[in-house]
Amino acid sequence: MIDLSKTIDLSTTYLGLKLKNPLVASSSPICEDVGNVRRLEDSGAAAVVLQSLFEEQIELENEELDRFITEGSELSAESVTHFPELTRRVAGPEAYLKHIERCKQAVGIPVVASLNGSTKGGWVGYAKQMEQAGADALELNIYYIPTDPAVSGEQVEQRYVDLVRAVKETVGIPVAVKLGPYFSSLGNMAGKLDAAGADALVLFNRFYQPDFDLEALEVVPNLILSNSHELLLRLHWIAVLYGNVKADLALTGGVHNAADVVKAMMAGSKVAMMTSALLKRGISYLDTIATELLVWMGEHEYESIRQMQGSMSRRSVPQPAAFERANYMKVLSSYSMR
């Protein structure tokens, strides 16, 4: 029996890092546990993106701690305080930074730290600290919901660009930017980020959209795991952007099997990132995907991942219009005829 792993080259590069395959664990709570990170490596992940450090959350938690310690004080002569002194300074990013260090010690694969800042100082400061803690690269998780109607699209875009530039000026390690799909001109935006120095664009962030509880009449946070349908939007945009930006492209969201990985590669992605599939089937499912990937490539006589990367991008397909609006019209009409 032929050992496909010896004949087929799964390796890829991403953010200037050489990866043994394109399978990367995307930023999620799975990576909060060093044991899980280790299991990810054992199951074949070529790199991990750690869970995000949320600057706003750190500040909010500190605010609350301060508020409730204070609200419980000076109430009566007997209970001047209700809490002991904090035994240590509250953790800001320290726990996260320590986690980076631990992960670096635990695994040999690259460890990408993920950051969600709320202030410019926070973005830059934490990015520097993450670099110092040993992160191989950074992923900027720019999770910004512009609810203020006074803020224009240009302002939002400028904010992204400024941030990327500032972080790039601060750190020496590669920087990826994780984006949402909601830009008026994504190609243009990608170009701006490219120019600002982003080493990779990660498409797309999945926003946890609030749901309604109809019995309680409450807005409730909702986490729905992704499915393969979500892949299509990503394939579309990676295929469109491929070749138009210097930055690496990474696909995240909707990768659930080897076929999804193949599609991601063909669209032009350097890596395929996963969380939902692992949450549903367990971390060891990565190993299955890697095997299936080899099998598929063997059956279809592909020699390497690099060979297929971008092979079905907008510039590589015979009808680029398939990626344009006409496609939409056609689908609808074909649907109605069925």
Added chain:
Amino acid sequence: MTSSSTATRPKVLIDGNEAAAYVAHQTNEVIAIYPITPSSNMGEWADQWSSEGKTNIWGTVPSVIEMQSEGGAAGAIHGALQAGSLATTFTASQGLLLMLPNMFKIAGELTATVFHIAARAVATHALSIFGDHSDVMAVRAAGYGMLASGSVQEVMDMALIAQAASLESRIPFLHFFDGFRTSHEVAKIEQLTQDDMRAMIEEKLVMAHRARALNPENPVIRGTAQNPDVFFQARETVNPFYLAAPTIVQNAMDRFAEVTGRRYHLFDYVGAPDAERVIVIMGSGAEVAHEAVEALNAAGEKVGLLKVRLFRPFPVETFVAALPASAKSLAILERTKEPGATGEPMYCDVITALVEMGVSKKVIGGRYGLASKEFTPAMVKGVFDELKKAHPKNHFTVGINDDVTHTSLGYDPEYSTEEPGTVRAMFYGLGADGTVGANKNSIKIIGEETDNFAQGYFVYDSKKSGAITVSHLRFGPKPIRSSYLIDKASFVACHQFSFLERIDVLKAAAPGATFLLNSIYGPDEVWDHLPRTVQRQIIGKKLKFYVIDGYEVAKQTGMGGRVNTIMQTCFFAISGVLPREEAIAAIKHSIEKTYGRRGESIVKKNFAAVDAALGNLYEVKVPEAVSSLFDIRPAVPAAAPDFVQKVTAKICAGEGDDLPVSAMPIDGTFPTATAQWEKRNIALEIPVWDEALCIQCGKCVLVCPHSVIRAKVYDAQHLEGAPPTFKAVPARWKDMKDRKYTLQVAPEDCTGCTLCVEFCPVKSKTEVKRRAINMAPQVPLRESEAANWDFFMQIPDTDRKVLSLSQVKDVQLLQPLFEFSGACSGCGETPYVKLMTQLFGDRMLIGNATGCSSIYGGNLPTTPFCVNADGRGPSWSNSLFEDNAEFAFGMRLAADKQNEYARELVWRLNAVIGENLAQALLNAVQKTEQDIFAQRERVQELKQKLAGVNTAEARDLISLADALVKKSIWAVGGDGWAYDIGYGGLDHVLASGRNVNVLVLDTEVYSNTGGQASKATPRGAVAKFAAAGKPVGKKDLALMAISYGSVYVAKVAMGAGDMHTVKAFLEAEAFDGPSLIIAYSHCIAHGYDLTYGMDQQKAAVNSGYWPLFRYNPDLAAQDKNPFQLDSRAPSIPLKDYIYNETRYTMLVKSNPEHATELLHLAESDVASRWKIYEHMAHQPMNGGEKK
């Protein structure tokens, strides 16, 4: 004092408790603690230092362990001492009394130790948390040496001297100082170094102590039982040690002087060498007397003062030798009362000493300062003036007006010895607004940045919601001995504008003083918003007047409602105590120190507040005439009853000191139902009923912690004369459809907690944020809603007899007989207390354990327990912390005995009473409201029948007839009582089989003394004495009680099951035996917005942390499973419940790994407990069905 001896010692600004704890922690190995005000902080410091790894002078970290009571702490210390460790403890008041048996043992065994005591009044006619010497005097027979400190510096010094002397003399010592006045006074002192302590503690004495220990390598037996033949002789063996002790103490003091330069004597004389009149006194009063004596000497008066340091063993010769030979008359001043004695203890000692030494002087004794009553130089002068008289009053009092037995001395209250160079500043703040904390920082800044001496003392009122704090700060170039409140302030700051209308904040302002006001009104408009009294004083005293809109600055800088650092910055700017830039740098440094551990963002926003403050500070140009049309509101309305007008109102207005002895009840008995007269108006927003949305479910009424939301169903005719905005809608009751329903809020009693809004189940169909009850600003509604409330209150209550008490909807219509308490806004305990009074209040006796519930239930000035239209209501008392189950049990014994005797008398007087009535009385079933009502009618008839019968038996029966109506006896208290200090008694009462109902308000922490861990504290929660997260799980008190099989037990959480809670109360009361209800009580000590208190209760139940169940032995008698699990299997992860609370997240933030470990353990606690309960709920019973 040599300069070299002080050069290396740091100057620190600390309070007396910290000073004592510092030395105790440095010079001991084992510390057993238990919280009791005002000594708790000593234990807290020791625990904190040990948890931070601070070592003692031998380089090892002392073991600090919290015990279940002071009795337990004393036992543990006794054991530790016997096993050869250096061991100590801290306590006060009843806590010290609980240690007494061990103290006799420890002394009898000649064991070296020092107990540090923040001396506090022992509860008599009333509890008091404040300072006097009745506790230490009560234990003076135990054989402990007793060393008194009068100032914070002395506390640190004497703590060490006592330690050294005890080791050498082998006599255990009580080192005591005045509770609050010294224990809580912050002062600038010189801190002893480890070298100082090493120099004082002799190694060979430590070795000797250790060598005396029990040790199987060299076994001895101690603690034998002795017979009449030898006990007496053996008891006398200790005499040489007591004879030697005073010299040993003096030697230690001399050695201390060599080391530190501060010289003390067993008795220190201050004053004219040729003084004729001398006061003898100990404690902080000696500092006051010192200040007065110096002033009187300067005025040429031949007076002096003898400060007593060593009170036991009392050195007779030294005492007499310390008196100036010129002294003709002595006044012995004591902070204790010994009723029936020939005099207070020290007076008797002095008389004895003089007689034994053959010295003749005129001696009088008197009492001052009981329970922290103010003691001032004016009173000292009053005593000296009395000594001038040919026949001075003996056994006098000073500082009060005793118009009954006329013991009190007169004095001129205007006499003042305040040093002109001392700055005296007063700050009025709102509890929890950070004013006290900022002032403590200010003192530190002044003390550390300048050469000034500094002193801070902080006064709180007795409410936990809307409390006023008053900070008294002194600083100046001369040492400050003024251990009394400021009454001539050079600076007054009022941090809350609304106080101006409530209290006279400028009463203590000296002429020419500065007044700083936090005001939403600017410098040009503020004047018209000031009450007349305030305007009059600003003009009359020529005050310099500044305003700042601190609220606005706080808002702009992200400080929310916290104005403390803003006002602090203004104080420094106006007072000029430091150059402005220097002051701001120092404030920022102290912010960094105070808030640094809470994170960078907290520090930054405080910095921003400091920077923004001064730009908003304005001086007000004061007009020449008083122009305001309003004044400070009267403390109580004119409609209040006589006692409230004459006594309560004075206390409310802060004038309680002026009440004479004759105004006070003689035995601590007070009328109930007085809280209704104290309209505090503390809510910024109050709930407003939306009658169109309301479904009349009554949940808001149920959860309201302050009983300010009421509902009534009544006939429409009662609406006649209703105020124009009074709301009424048709009642939504099947059988009361034709009647009206009103939900009314008491606008002036509401604390604005919003629990009601959050618990309202109704949401508007067009805008879901709108409920059937919504918050709105109080001020515009105050008058109209107050009128509506008054009108509502005179509508008759709905007849209890027609209501179904197991329905929350019906329970809302029952009058609460507990209202408007001073509990925290949003309190989680009081809804249960209120419910209890709604259901059974008209026939209940309550024994209340000391704690939060006894403070909001029984702290003067007003009483929340009240009466119904018939004048019936709960009768309440607080015995102690540790004995509450037994106390209520005693009430049950009395009620049962009286009932039994009354029934016997009914039998005996059958002929007079008449067969029918007698049988009806004896056979009455009293299970329902109707039954109780009928029995009351019968008792009334009985009394009428017996009224004309002039026999002893008939008179007896009349006096006992009420005992024929069923009484509901309740023991109420917190987890500190039920799980810890009172557990033994509670267990015994539960085992007794007698009908006592126990309500445990489980906040899982000692809330009232400031959040110390109890055995109810859950694993992983941070509390004092568990700063690193409680490592072990919560005790399952319910399961322990269930194990008897004869106790009704329910675990309830109103927020998760309101109907379940009501049912549990009804079943517990109906069960003819002991009942235990453990009620989940959210608490400010849990650290979250209590608006969500009921949601958190739900989360506690849904996570499986707090399963709801009832165990009813009556069901077992019916062959049914007595255990009913009333909540569902856990449906949310534990962390979704606990990580909403600061008590848990503190650990997550400060030590995340340990927090995760404890979380996992806590999760398995929940899982295993659930399994046990589920198993119990599914136990098949004999002949019964398997559930």
